[in-house]
Amino acid sequence: MDPNFQFQSQLDTLLFDCSAMTGQMSPWSSFGCQSVFPEAQLTFTDLDSQSPQLEVGAEVDSSLVDEPHELGKRRQQQQRRLTSHHPYKVQRYAANIRERKRMLSINSAFEELRCHVPTFPYEKRLSKIDTLRLAIAYIALLREILMSGCDPKSYVDECMKNGYKNQTNAIWNTSGKMRVKHMQATLEGKLA
């Protein structure tokens, strides 16, 4: 069997599987967290069609030309890219797909994490770095509350009045005290 054809078949399978998995890339997806941002749920096929790389004018298998549906088009595109390619390019293309898949899974995890840190409904989407910093600060605050043994609400009240003792609280970035108020509301709602 032609190695290129075999490789293409494997890629087809991979891309198709990935399309089916859209929105379920993360091992945390069982949390049922819905992303508000559709771009975070791009399929690999979408990404594939956006890829500017490896556009080489090559022959297209005539047996694929008549395929009417999207899968046929995708196959044609892949066929164009993969046939008559240097083996290195084929390997590189496969590596790019794996890398995109890996990044998607990371982004999916970020989406899950965003769902677990307190933000305002009207607040703009947290960046990745803000998500990480806020998560760290949130965990630190929860730990402080646990260690203090105080009532969570009164602890947050105390923080509002006197400021924080712990320097990690300096990381409450973008919204400052407003975010603390939101935390307070969150704690009241969740711990009441």
Added chain:
DNA sequence: TAGGCCATCTGGTCCT
């Protein structure tokens, strides 16, 4: 328009 954020590609390194 500059800066921030992001997706993607790429080559290097490490691991299995």
Added chain:
DNA sequence: AGGACCAGATGGCCTA
């Protein structure tokens, strides 16, 4: 050897 992971480079989009 092949895949996973990582970091640098690049270009697009958006916002102040």
